[in-house]
Amino acid sequence: MGYLFTQDGINAVLERWADDYLIYAPVRMAGGGAFSDTDSIRYGQVRRVEEIVFDQKSNYSFKEILLPLSQTLFFFTEDEVKEAEASPKGAIILLRSCDLHGVKRLDEIYLKNGFEDFFYQRLRSNVKFVLLGCQKAFDNCFCVDMQTNTIDSYDASLEQSGDGYVLDNRCAGWEPLLAEHSLKQLDVRPSHVTETRVRVEIPDGLSIEVAKSKIWDEYDGRCINCGRCNFVCPTCTCFTMQDIFYTDNGKVGERRRVAASCMVDGYTDVAGGGSYRKKNGERMRFRVLHKVYDFKERFGCHMCVGCGRCDDICPEYISFSHCVNKLGGALKEVKNGAAK
């Protein structure tokens, strides 16, 4: 059922939601941008609708809520191993269509690939998703070509409409609350974009053979392996285990998992000095093919959801979408035997 709200009306809903949930949405971090006097849009906890940034893409994705950049798994005291406690509240995450498609990718890895992940499942089972409608495409977005511009699997949608807010609800339990605080019921369809300025074309018949192409060599010099593309990506989910002990008492410590990047040195290092993919071009190839080729081979859908955040953040102005568009030529190059 769809509803129209005034600002006060929707704030009354958020207030009630906050009793049971932590509400996360894109918020403005003043002065937090890469350049002086620029802001950063990141996920943060909100209490009121005015705090939510509706008209810009968030620089970082929602994934930090489901997979915190640093998450304590266990506490160690002497011989005791104690699981870190779960948050007593669930979470409501406001996110765009591409990001909600990203959740499906996270689920594939964390719920289906091998054992179910205890810590992810514990959070995930208590999360509701509120879709932020996209009234326009942002710079570097290419969701339409990735087929992630629309989605139905939301609990509710929310966007601005004139002075008010419109919401489409799919969560039966919320109906009485929404009806109570809305101005009126109406038919609401979340906005979505139907075209983006940036286009990508993933060639048919892509195979790992494309690894032999020369297109990757250019990234040896251009990429500085900072890993920012991984950290902003809604579907990059790698982590490294990190154990620590407290300096005040070495008998007590904890085990965490912290976000890891396949672009950064050390990612493949094995004990004794071995490592794989030493060149940045090889790392770029590994990342790009994971996003638009081999994830699909394993899980049936492309990992990349076309949010374009990697292109937004790269300090070397390397464009992931440009690279994807070069794959067709690279494939021909390899097939024609022109490869190295």
Next chain:
Amino acid sequence: MLQNEYRPFLTEIKEIVKHTDIEYTFRVTYEGAVKPGQFFEVSIPKYGEAPISVCGINDGTVDLTIRRVGKVTNEIFQHRAGDRLFLRGPYGNGFEVENYKNKELVIVAGGTGLSPVRGVVEYFAEHPREVKGMTLIAGFKTPRDILFQADFARWREKMQVILTVDQAEEGSTHQVGLVTEYIPRLALNNAGKAVAVVVGPPAMMRFTTLALLKAGFREENIWISQERKMCCGIGKCGHCKVNDTYVCLDGPVFNFTKNRTLID
């Protein structure tokens, strides 16, 4: 409540065998199904976890051969018999001995690579009639680096054993040479039907498989075991992924026809 696969369980160290200064075998209590070539995450609270392959499976215990090369393994080496050790696992696919039965089998191991494949060697040492012929080629850097010294004498009675070192001091009684040198000299009835297992450092595996192919082995009759960084062992952390393959879930043992497609 969902089981937490990250929670390690306690085992007791029953015995420690010292092979070299930096390589010991830890025999720890473990009841449960486990196959040669699978691995455990040895978990040292406050220091970290390291994936260690199973090198021996006994009644109520498993053997883990560990090389002291980092923070976690340093800490493991502080443990003594009777101490307790946390583990998770076993993970990975391991070796299927069925693949090698009633065939001529060649196992080529380099250095600590012998430890994941040792379970297969032991199986056929105990059941020599289940293979049509067996050769073990084991290479180490120097005589000081040889692992499982005591086992070799026993194995020699059950199979053809070639124990070789890359270099030895003058006057040494050890055979000197790379494992690849012995492959063309293998006396096989039919290399086209023989099976091989190759485990060792990446370069050694690459040249050994090339030598085997040249000697007439078919790609589908060669198996290898891969080593990668693994933080979780259960398909989540991503470090071991190669193409669409997770070494921790789909490996570490791969048939060569699959391994050939794994481009790091």
